[in-house]
Amino acid sequence: MSNLPYSITLKTFCESALLFLYISVSELKANQGFVPTATRNKILSSFIKSRMKDPQYKSIKKEMKRFINIPVKNSMEMAFVSVLDTLTPMKGKNDAEMHFIDFLARMYDKTSLMVDLQRNGTTILPRHLYVVNDEFFNNVNNNGEYMKPVTLRTAKEDLDAVLLAITDDNVFDFSIEEHDGQLINISVWPK
Numbered sequence: 001m002s003n004l005p006y007s008i009t010l011k012t013f014c015e016s017a018l019l020f021l022y023i024s025v026s027e028l029k030a031n032q033g034f035v036p037t038a039t040r041n042k043i044l045s046s047f048i049k050s051r052m053k054d055p056q057y058k059s060i061k062k063e064m065k066r067f068i069n070i071p072v073k074n075s076m077e078m079a080f081v082s083v084l085d086t087l088t089p090m091k092g093k094n095d096a097e098m099h100f101i102d103f104l105a106r107m108y109d110k111t112s113l114m115v116d117l118q119r120n121g122t123t124i125l126p127r128h129l130y131v132v133n134d135e136f137f138n139n140v141n142n143n144g145e146y147m148k149p150v151t152l153r154t155a156k157e158d159l160d161a162v163l164l165a166i167t168d169d170n171v172f173d174f175s176i177e178e179h180d181g182q183l184i185n186i187s188v189w190p191k
Contacts, residue, residue: 010060011087013051014080017067020047021077037075044076078109085171096144099190100136103171104129110165113158124183126155129162132185149175149187159184 024043025035048064051057057064063083070076085102104115107129116122118130132151139148154162159176163186166174172188 006059007087009057010063011084013057013060013064014084014087017044017047018077018080018084020044037077038072041070041072041076044080075109078106082106082169082171092144093140093142094144096140096146097136099171100140100150103169103188104131106169107162107165110168111158111161113154113161118153124153124155126157129154129158146189149189152186152188154184154186156182156184159186162186 021040021043025040028035028039045068048068052061052064067076067079070079081102085099107113108115111129113127113129114125115129115131117134118124118132120133122130124130130153132153136150139150140146152162156178163174163176166172166186166188171191173191174186174188177185177187
């Protein structure tokens with residue numbers, strides 16, 4: 001029986017699952033090329049099921065079942081990454097940057113909106129999620145602390161998908177404000 005604290009057991013399990021996935025995917029890619037989400041989910045499901053009765057994971061059995069019950073169309077991989085994000089504290093600006101970039105990758109995965117940097121003169125396109133200028137790099141200090149929120153911008157018709165993805169991700173808080181009738185600013189900061 002494991003004497004490790006719950007969070008360490010969950011973190012170790014998630015890291016092991018992702019490592020197993022990436023090794024399996026690399027072997028499949030050599031033969032098949034792109035490995036779709038459904039196949040990735042099957043790989044992770046088999047990993048989880050093979051460890052359900054292992055006593056060292058008794059404290060996280062509820063989470064293991066939650067992973068297995070993720071709907072087929074959703075990415076189990078992103079669920080594991082999201083859990084790791086909540087368990088891994090940010091240390092310094094580089095870690096905060098990677099945390100934010102991972103968040104943007106999850107936004108793309110959940111919304112299929114193209115993530116891009118908006119600079120002066122950028123034409124705002126629908127089906128895009130923009131990070132405004134270099135706000136992220138200027139709004140986070142060297143200790144990885146947010147001095148002020150980072151602004152994301154999207155077209156009004158894409159707002160519901162973005163807000164649902166941010167809420168579902170559960171890593172950042174947000175507030176919204178209309179920018180010019182068709183564009184919406186979304187301020188985000190870590191929970």
